[in-house]
Amino acid sequence: MSEHGPLSLHVPEPEGRPGDKPDFGDVVIPAAGTVARPPVDVPPEEIRELAYTIIRVLNRHGEAVGPWAGLLPDGDALQGLRDMMKVRAFDARMLTAQRQGKTSFYMQCLGEEAIACAFQKALSPGDMNFPTYRQQGLLIAGGYPLVAMMNQIFSNEADPLTGRQLPVMYSARSHGFFSISGNLGTQYVQAVGWAMASAIKGDTRIAAGWIGDGATAESDFHAALVFASTYRAPVVLNIVNNQWAISTFQGIARGGAGTFAARGHGFGIPALRVDGNDYLAVHAVARWAIERARRNLGPTLVEYVTYRVAAHSTSDDPSAYRPKEESDAWPLGDPVERLKNYLIGRGVWSQDRHAQYAAEVESEVLAAQKEAERHGTLHSGGKPSMRAMFEGVYKEMPPHLVRQRRKAGV
Amino acid sequence: MSEHGPLSLHVPEPEGRPGDKPDFGDVVIPAAGTVARPPVDVPPEEIRELAYTIIRVLNRHGEAVGPWAGLLPDGDALQGLRDMMKVRAFDARMLTAQRQGKTSFYMQCLGEEAIACAFQKALSPGDMNFPTYRQQGLLIAGGYPLVAMMNQIFSNEADPLTGRQLPVMYSARSHGFFSISGNLGTQYVQAVGWAMASAIKGDTRIAAGWIGDGATAESDFHAALVFASTYRAPVVLNIVNNQWAISTFQGIARGGAGTFAARGHGFGIPALRVDGNDYLAVHAVARWAIERARRNLGPTLVEYVTYRVAAHSTSDDPSAYRPKEESDAWPLGDPVERLKNYLIGRGVWSQDRHAQYAAEVESEVLAAQKEAERHGTLHSGGKPSMRAMFEGVYKEMPPHLVRQRRKAGV
Amino acid sequence: MARMSMIEAIRDAMTVAMTRDPGVVVFGEDVGYFGGVFRCTQGLQQKFGASRCFDTPISESGIVGTAIGMAAYGLRPCVEIQFADYVYPAYDQIVSEAARLRYRSNGDFTAPLTIRMPTGGGIFGGQTHSQSPEALFTHVAGLKTVVPSNPYDAKGLLIAAIEDDDPIIFLEPKRLYNGPFDGWHDRPVTPWSKHPLGEVPEGHFTVPLGKAIVRRPGAAVTVLAYGTMVHVAIAAAEATGIDAEVIDLRTLLPLDLETIEASVRRTGRCVVVHEATLTSGFGAELVALIQETCFYVLEAPIGRVAGWDTPYPHAQEWDYFPGPGRVGDALREAMAG
């Protein structure tokens, strides 16, 4: 027997479970504007503290403050608000459509809209995102047609992916949006490979990897950091920490590390932590990281601190594992409200215009849905062909698939 | 075109290649005795600098200095010297045996003997190592019979593994030595699981994982750190940085991180870097880390800075990829010489006794080899049975294997 | 006896095993507090504490890797992979480590662990929630592979698996969790509570690994199936009126060749059905074995009905799924051959 007594297993638990009063007292939120903005060629070891704080621009009064503020013209910020509102309206409609049986599955990004929308605007044409299923904002802010997204969600006859993929697993090379994999983490290292290819070719395009807090535990996260670090790949490695991975709170994936951003330190990769519900902060940090990549200074790890307001997916019911009021208690607020208040404060927006645009975007989404539904929904109307099921496995259909297709009578 | 011009790929290169003059000028070696020794319950974030330095005890004059010194009685240090000499003699004989065709393959740990030998002595009975192929020192310092090791190497009729395993892939539960896997990295996370099991059972035993600098790039390294961090597993995670992974210098696996120990920081795991050629330093750090685990304080990451003096294995020829004189230029010296000088300085050892023991250990190894060879070597003499090939795939042989064995006529 | 769905039966098996043996531990993604996305582990953490049933980071290799370490220590981990489609990150640990540990260490260390995972399609889960990877395990020496088709077997086989001293891949056809789906996707599914195989003994019992069972006796043709396809095969026999003998393999490896051979020797005809892609599927092994052992009694080529050699599509799920229509065709072909 050891002089120190028996060992025991530590199993981390979240602050609150259903029935508990939500408590984010442990989440240290620095005041907006208090974190320095280093030059992009700063040596990583000089900015380690940026992985343990939160870069914030919008304060409680809706003002943009500090060294990361003042970088976005009002017009762009207005566009950002509209993008986020469109994403939210889109999500709401598609959620309803799923409930109505028009598709099998849907995933919202409620509360996290600022991240993808603002990041997309910091990219240049030709750059490539390797998104997860919760970055619909990249497509919508990037101007990808809502109808095409809906066709995919409905798996209808106009689905660009011919019904092969689960709803929301879009692919849009033209819009810098890599084909989403349902497998967590795999695309993170592919983003690094894409960026390495760009460097090998002497190109100027950069890549962005996306991963959730939970999925950082996957092995490919490590592979991505190892390769990015070794070859100084021009890639921005984004971690969306929305506090939950289905029913599992972020402490299970994070373990004893203070933050997910800290993971970068083991690789000499500069790591920044940013308020993911602050459009201006996200955009400013994204620009910083993208500039580093573009200037061949290598990868940057960015952790977006946010909260998954909705259920994980339409197959999930969060009331079984977290307090119902937790999302209200979330201290970083609502990204749409915060940007709206900022713009109203700037005098370029108003409650009325907001309500008006909300109605407009609602009809835009509705119109898109009508158009999409003309091509069918999962269980009614136009369908992708059964032939399409056999195609595209290889560039040319090999004999065994020709035999099988024939056997299937198509 | 980007305003910043074309990207390019960074491919790290070692300081020297064959024909170059070896140069370790970049390796910063702090003087012995200069690194503080914190209490074992120190919060990890307070000792981050220990991942960027080198804990050393033996100075250039063969004296043990500083806060990590004075922990090992002379008798134990003498035993350490003998253990290392035995490992070295064993390696030399087995290398020759392989060259003579008595086995197919061998791997030395020349220059790295201090690490496994000293670590083993800091463990308690019942603890479990999950070694790589270069920790023969754990077995030898742990008193495992040389003959049994040789029987395994010769795949002879007395081979405890009945000829099934590649030479040096020992297994010795009785001696706290987990079955070696030829697959890199896999056993690192298993060590964490073993340690978790001990904690689940309220046991007092702890585990030690072992990995090479090169293999830290493997995905399972990440899994190990994630699980160890989350569940505060009582495990010591050892990284043997011997500068090379076959022909690949450590900079390829390490990338932009200053050290391998730094990997721990992303997980809130305390990380120490130690002079791997300094028996006393290794032992002191091992004790520290093992005590942490035993006191249920969780995992520790330890990087041993050392140099792989010999070829990777008998299948390798390092003169094709590194300067021949590189090993002589290695600034941390020879672990055997250093401990010998220390003990001579202490007045408990002498050149004569050293020479005498060298001769003794030589005959001990030779005698063991003779005994082993009585049971055969790979291509002559006693062989493990062909029946053994069919056994042990499952606890009980299933019908299909019974059929196959019958077909094979055994 | 109690009435159980397959989910309840699986949960009950773990409860029984954990109660009898304090070395049984259960973990995986979302299996702790929440009780698993299919709720198979619901209540286990409350009952046995967080040290014996807990949530893990999303790392399948970590789940299996730590389980191997625990098994080597002496525990009996029963871990969940959230969907069989996500087992690949753990494939190295399974194939290179769990499967070979006993052999390579000559029994010095063993890996008695059970790896549960929902398998198969039929729920519009698309290519990452529908796969049937059993053949990727049956090729690996050292593993046992089990696929139950009903609550009774699920409980008995899972207890047997957890108590077994070798590593076991335990594939749970998710389309059967709530009822015996027969492939007529446009007809309502009877819940297990209305099916005789939803009658499950309380407490401890086992269904031995390596034993198949005749689910539907018949004289005209032997159908080999497992999991969901057992019910599809029975439905196809009924629909075609062909006097098919349907054998539920239950364990793919070790395989109960004796039961198979006895049946094919009587019928002289055979059809093999699985949901996994055709090429190099487990059906190929079954065909190879039968043609070897029953060559001189076979009156027609052995037919294979399987998933097409494409990823599992979303919209075309029912074109992909080997339903009673396709199995019926194969039965008719086998009879005509």
Place this chain on the structure above:
Amino acid sequence: MARMSMIEAIRDAMTVAMTRDPGVVVFGEDVGYFGGVFRCTQGLQQKFGASRCFDTPISESGIVGTAIGMAAYGLRPCVEIQFADYVYPAYDQIVSEAARLRYRSNGDFTAPLTIRMPTGGGIFGGQTHSQSPEALFTHVAGLKTVVPSNPYDAKGLLIAAIEDDDPIIFLEPKRLYNGPFDGWHDRPVTPWSKHPLGEVPEGHFTVPLGKAIVRRPGAAVTVLAYGTMVHVAIAAAEATGIDAEVIDLRTLLPLDLETIEASVRRTGRCVVVHEATLTSGFGAELVALIQETCFYVLEAPIGRVAGWDTPYPHAQEWDYFPGPGRVGDALREAMAG
């Protein structure tokens, strides 16, 4: 024409491909400066620079994962896995990603990459340097699997693979690197320089994927083999004096069923040989296909000779290896059947 060993032929194929297409990049563990542990990439870094041929961290999933990203970008990576036994950490990237990228994105993104790896035993490499995992790839829709048996094919197939627009698993039988090993392990091996198939065209040429070739014509029985086993099969035919037709499959998927069928229709008998473990090996698929297409002409059960269903042992290598003795027995059995 030049005389080349298989190593030289493989190296030459990469040189040709890299010269013709600047998008071809080569990387893997120890492949850069050193040129690979089997020296297949020797000189490529010097010739094409470190951006196009480089050492990687020891991370098979990283190697394949980055290669997929590069392929999606528009390059044509040709990566090396040091031994096929170490491909499993990359299995998820291969199976879930490379294999399905074209399908799931409807051609929006593709993964034209070649994954080379030494395969098979016969070098006393034990269980981690001897495996033949081809069946784990042939089961996966979207992959092509290639196994050359000589320098000529190795070069022609590798160039074809690199130029192909789909992901390719390229298995190099390491026992053939230096000479046509026929399984008589106690006899000297002729080097490729003395073998007609060591005559390899200089510059660019391809051997088309998906085409088998008759290596030894015969009338009595068809032997299907690939890689090392082609030479073993020929040796067995010679040793037994049985007039066997030996077909070298070259590509396992897509399979050249036409050539196989034509032969079996003539001979009426068939033996399938591979080094991988028997159960669920690729031989099972071959048997299943042949019994389906040639059922009525078969005069004896199709025999399978394969690795035993155990891990690959070290000392018992020649008991494990399916040598000419065991293949000869199977030929006799097939003739007697």
